[in-house]
Amino acid sequence: MLLAIDFDGTLCEQDTVDWFSAHWAPGVFAEADRRLLAGEIDLDTCLQLQVAPITQSEDEVVAFLVETIRVRPGAHELVAFCAERGIEPVIVSSGFENLMRPILAANGLDLPISAHAVDCGPAGMRVRFRGRAHCDLCGTACKRDEVRALAAGRRIAYVGDGISDLCAAEDADLRFARHTLARHLAAEGLPFTPFEDMHDVRRGLAAALDGAA
Template sequence: MPAKRAVLTDFDGTITRTDVAEVILAEFAPPGWWEIEELHRARAIGTRETMARQFALLHANQDDLLRFIDSHVAMDETFLDFVRFCESGGILLEIVSEGLDFYVRHLLRKWDIRVPVRTNRAIFEGGIVRIEYPWADATCTLCGTCKLLRLFELRTEGYRTAYVGDGHSDLCPALEADIVFAKEELARLCDEEEIPYTHFERFADVQRGLAGFA
């Protein structure tokens, strides 16, 4: 029997061409959000604290944010083909995201993509955004959605898993995945941590790289 195969992928900057959270903050938050981002990039604070502090600076309603996203965020044009490739090849495809549910689900709906998602939950209350973490790991406070946890669950279920990502919150699953596709910040971190990976720019590259992944 062939091995069960899965692909876990990041959303922001991986499926989308730009990081949606950053696009929102750059437009709607005061400049202080970037100082928090720099603390995150220096690994001084985790993704969960970064997001909570950054989105606490934001005063906007959901409709305005979605309108802005619709005109400023594009999908990797090869991702739809990749979804079909996984479906026809019997490869389980899931999204694990440190973004926010309101825009992840909005964009997936708009692009007609039906893939399971784990992401953080945004609660809009009185003009501010509060974040809940339904997929956090109880033993670690660094991330909101624990991407590693899903990878371990899949391993327990007998899957060999490829991981695709571009940022800091992708490092933990990249350490444990059977095969890694990385770009940008994640590629730099993989170099630093000596994690083998295949560089990708588009999902078409991932698709080619998965040939022979069994």
């Protein structure tokens, strides 16, 4: 089984990109968010707009994130459980791999990451998109095909919190959801397990695996 875990708002309590964008460029952040919600721009455009004015060095951004971002409790236990049960955990995110890696390391975690990257510098941040395929089902470059490719025929468990998780979560065999994703799955009548922390995800996986055995 593949366990695909969203990073922002899921593994971590905060959305890291929203967090540092709102911190250093609050006006641009709010305006891009408004345009995204109004349907004027897509998620990738919003992401690039929100980070463009930020001129801090990568070291400064990482130091701020490591200091302030909280990983949800139970992450270590979940990773250990996956190792015991032959489940491959992977972070699938629309954030930045080079900023997530130090947050994981600071919390004693080492997980594979499938995400974008960002270049920092005095001219502002520039996103290096990882080039997800356009999805005909949802009309965006979503995580569905990416997760399916990573699963390579194995069953998929998906853990997420937001609208960008919906398409991939719909496609999963097991769903763990909170916040916006939970509301959307409920509205679509798709079963999911709610979670507050990674202990809930571990218990849910155990129940599903042992129930199926």
